[in-house]
Amino acid sequence: MSRDVLSVRRRELDALLARLDADDDAVRADRSAATADDEHDPEGSTLSGEWQRLDALRRSVLDERAEVDAALARLDAGSYGTCVVCGRAIAPARLEARPMATTCIACAA
Known part of the structure; x- marks a missing residue:
C-alpha cells in the first residue's frame, strides 16, 4: 500500500514540477520582453515577485520529492x-x- 501511495505522490510531484517549469519559462520570456514594464502595474504582482514565488514553490516540491524518493529507497531496503x-x-x-x-x-x- 505504501509503495502505491508514494508512487502516486511522486507522479503528482513530477506533474507539478512540469507545470512550475512551464510557468517559470513564461515568466522568463515575459521578463526578457522589452515591453514588459510590470514594475508600474498597480493591479498585479511584478514579474520578479512571480519568479520568486515560483522558485520557492519549485524548491518546496523538490524537497518533498526527495523525501518520497528516500521513503521508496527505505521500502526497497526493508527499513521503511x-x-x-x-x-x-x-x-x-x-x-x-x-x-x-x-x-x-x-x-x-
Missing part, C-alpha cells in the same frame, strides 16, 4: 516504517498520514 532515531516501528496511522515519515510520534515530538 522503522524510526531512524529509536529503531521502533512507526505507527501505521502516522505512515498513513505522512508516508514519508522517518520518525515515530514520540521521537518526532
Whole structure:
C-alpha cells in the first residue's frame, strides 16, 4: 500500500514540477520582453515577485520529492516504517498520514 501511495505522490510531484517549469519559462520570456514594464502595474504582482514565488514553490516540491524518493529507497531496503532515531516501528496511522515519515510520534515530538 505504501509503495502505491508514494508512487502516486511522486507522479503528482513530477506533474507539478512540469507545470512550475512551464510557468517559470513564461515568466522568463515575459521578463526578457522589452515591453514588459510590470514594475508600474498597480493591479498585479511584478514579474520578479512571480519568479520568486515560483522558485520557492519549485524548491518546496523538490524537497518533498526527495523525501518520497528516500521513503521508496527505505521500502526497497526493508527499513521503511522503522524510526531512524529509536529503531521502533512507526505507527501505521502516522505512515498513513505522512508516508514519508522517518520518525515515530514520540521521537518526532
